[in-house]
Amino acid sequence: MLSSSASSPVPCAVWWAAPALATPALLDILDTDERARHGRLRQSSDRDRYAVAHALARLLCAQESGCDPREVTFALHCGYCTRTDPHGKPRPTGPSEGLEISITHSGERVGVALSRGVPVGLDVEAIKPTRDLDGLADYALTAAERATLDARPEAERAAGFFSYWSRKEALLKATGAGLSGGLTSVAVNGPHEDAAVLHWDPPNAPAAVCLTDLDAGAGYRAALAALAPGPLALTVHDGAALLASH
Numbered sequence: 001m002l003s004s005s006a007s008s009p010v011p012c013a014v015w016w017a018a019p020a021l022a023t024p025a026l027l028d029i030l031d032t033d034e035r036a037r038h039g040r041l042r043q044s045s046d047r048d049r050y051a052v053a054h055a056l057a058r059l060l061c062a063q064e065s066g067c068d069p070r071e072v073t074f075a076l077h078c079g080y081c082t083r084t085d086p087h088g089k090p091r092p093t094g095p096s097e098g099l100e101i102s103i104t105h106s107g108e109r110v111g112v113a114l115s116r117g118v119p120v121g122l123d124v125e126a127i128k129p130t131r132d133l134d135g136l137a138d139y140a141l142t143a144a145e146r147a148t149l150d151a152r153p154e155a156e157r158a159a160g161f162f163s164y165w166s167r168k169e170a171l172l173k174a175t176g177a178g179l180s181g182g183l184t185s186v187a188v189n190g191p192h193e194d195a196a197v198l199h200w201d202p203p204n205a206p207a208a209v210c211l212t213d214l215d216a217g218a219g220y221r222a223a224l225a226a227l228a229p230g231p232l233a234l235t236v237h238d239g240a241a242l243l244a245s246h
């Protein structure tokens with residue numbers, strides 16, 4: 001169970017699953033808005049990632065709160081832009097009020113992080129061969145991060161870049177800012193070192209944060225951030241059985 005006292009480490013669970021586990025039965029758990037969004041996705045691979053991610057998030061919240069997955073509700077909140085349609089970080093409400101989640105999907109990986117009372121951000125990235133790695137690095141990295149990446153051997157550059165990206169996006173997803181928080185507003189250390197936040201520009205810097213890399217398998221980089229001083233009591237799980245049980 002995800003409960004903690006003020007002095008103990010923050011319990012956080014990360015669950016992984018594969019888009020291939022998508023079934024029509026999982027769509028029954030989703031709410032009307034989620035089913036509509038699922039229906040608007042053109043690529044079947046995107047639909048599968050979405051269905052597995054949102055069904056897994058619901059099953060986990062339901063398991064933790066002792067309710068039916070269909071009873072779980074998510075409020076979408078973005079305090080960082082002027083759009084009026086619901087979007088942004090999902091926060092469990094209703095029977096799952098008090099839980100915090102973060103959803104991520106890329107390639108063959110779907111992940112959900114779950115905590116209680118402590119906002120979390122999870123990001124997984126497939127290491128994609130990218131023609132314009134320099135352009136992406138200019139967009140996402142601070143000058144110091146860029147210099148560190150440029151000093152890495154050529155064969156490690158793409159993986160190093162996605163390591164940076166997953167760490168920075170996990171941090172921005174923990175606060176709920178997402179990319180509108182600005183990837184260069186937060187600086188992390190080099191991909192060859194243990195993940196750590198070096199500095200975070202105001203006004204969006206949280207009072208406390210901890211960051212760790214996760215092993216998402218060959219060809220992927222993943223990171224988890226939590227808005228707490230740490231340490232995290234992290235557990236990692238396979239979501240296949242939970243998804244199949246439905």
Ligand SMILES: CC(C)(COP(=O)(O)OP(=O)(O)OC[C@H]1O[C@@H](n2cnc3c(N)ncnc32)[C@H](O)[C@@H]1OP(=O)(O)O)[C@@H](O)C(=O)NCCC(=O)NCCS
Pocket residue numbers: 050053078080081083087088089090102103104105106122123124169172173174175176177178179180
């Ligand atoms: C959504 C975002 C945070 C993550 O992007 P990504 O790496 O491409 O995708 P991931 O799979 O890791 O994460 C997607 C999930 O993050 C969650 N999410 C969306 N906005 C979020 C936010 N601001 N903070 C935290 N999580 C967010 C959602 O659960 C989403 O899953 P869904 O698309 O299945 O509903 C990033 O793309 C972003 O900030 N986009 C918004 C850009 C934009 O349109 N800005 C203007 C309006 S704010």
Ligand SMILES: [Zn+2]
Pocket residue numbers: 078079080081082083087088180
């Ligand atoms: Zn927004």
